[in-house]
Amino acid sequence: MSVPSVLIHRDADLLAKAVAARLITGLVDAQAAKGSAHLVLTGGGMGISTLAEVAATHARDAVEWPRLDIWWGDERFLPTGDPERNETGARSALLDHVDVDPARVHPMKGPDSGLDAEESAALYAEELRKASRPEDHGPVPSFDILMLGLGPDGHVASLFPGMPALYDERPVVAVHGAPKPPPTRISMTLPTLRAAREVWVIAAGEEKAGAVRLALQESGPMQVPAAGARGRSRTLFLLDRAAASKLPPGLGRPASP
Numbered sequence: 503m504s505v506p507s508v509l510i511h512r513d514a515d516l517l518a519k520a521v522a523a524r525l526i527t528g529l530v531d532a533q534a535a536k537g538s539a540h541l542v543l544t545g546g547g548m549g550i551s552t553l554a555e556v557a558a559t560h561a562r563d564a565v566e567w568p569r570l571d572i573w574w575g576d577e578r579f580l581p582t583g584d585p586e587r588n589e590t591g592a593r594s595a596l597l598d599h600v601d602v603d604p605a606r607v608h609p610m611k612g613p614d615s616g617l618d619a620e621e622s623a624a625l626y627a628e629e630l631r632k633a634s635r636p637e638d639h640g641p642v643p644s645f646d647i648l649m650l651g652l653g654p655d656g657h658v659a660s661l662f663p664g665m666p667a668l669y670d671e672r673p674v675v676a677v678h679g680a681p682k683p684p685p686t687r688i689s690m691t692l693p694t695l696r697a698a699r700e701v702w703v704i705a706a707g708e709e710k711a712g713a714v715r716l717a718l719q720e721s722g723p724m725q726v727p728a729a730g731a732r733g734r735s736r737t738l739f740l741l742d743r744a745a746a747s748k749l750p751p752g753l754g755r756p757a758s759p
């Protein structure tokens with residue numbers, strides 16, 4: 503697992519623009535190297551505003567969208583089209599505006615599918631298994647880029663502090679009783695997040711500053727799940743100044759004037 507690097511941008515707006523530029527470049531590089539790429543999306547404020555910034559730049563046309571598999575790190579267990587679903591936000595911010603291959607967009611199924619949360623999680627794990635190749639050495643693809651928002655409590659995906667999902671070795675699990683609504687969710691587990699080549703934790707705002715510090719310094723993943731989110735090759739904490747405001751001097755590199 504990689505040691506995190508911390509990059510600090512001036513504010514949330516510039517952070518979203520900078521992450522969008524980084525994302526386009528990362529996808530172009532991955533597709534140039536391998537022909538196609540796997541991207542894992544997150545919900546939440548920064549996750550969706552980053553996608554909106556990708557949609558807003560002409561450089562998005564450098565990505566070969568039909569040759570991209572799109573996954574979600576977690577989903578709120580709500581019906582298709584519900585505005586609170588991470589999928590709904592991602593589609594309206596970006597996916598509805600680019601030429602993705604519908605067969606390569608992989609939303610987690612909600613209750614309108616007729617599945618319960620456990621069945622939906624098991625189905626997603628199976629979809630991931632089918633997409634993995636021998637060179638992935640495991641039950642999920644080696645995602646090229648996996649983006650994560652960060653909750654003020656340190657949660658990433660739908661892995662909340664102290665909850666059983668953090669101990670689960672299955673690739674994808676149902677989460678019940680989440681402290682943030684809705685209580686029922688589907689989430690990739692830590693081993694699946696760690697299968698990614700690059701993990702990007704994206705956070706803005708002072709309310710995230712304590713979680714950022716703990717995730718980088720003092721905690722284990724059971725207390726602060728973000729402390730366990732690390733990529734195989736690279737882990738980036740992409741922050742605005744407010745979210746970085748509790749880091750000790752020297753931890754983190756200012757990336758914007």
Ligand SMILES: O=C1O[C@H](COP(=O)(O)O)[C@@H](O)[C@H](O)[C@H]1O
Pocket residue numbers: 544545546547548549576577578588650651652653654658659660682
């Ligand atoms: O509920 C969720 O929250 C986190 C963080 O959201 P934010 O709005 O505080 O940035 C998000 O990463 C996760 O995907 C989502 O389901």
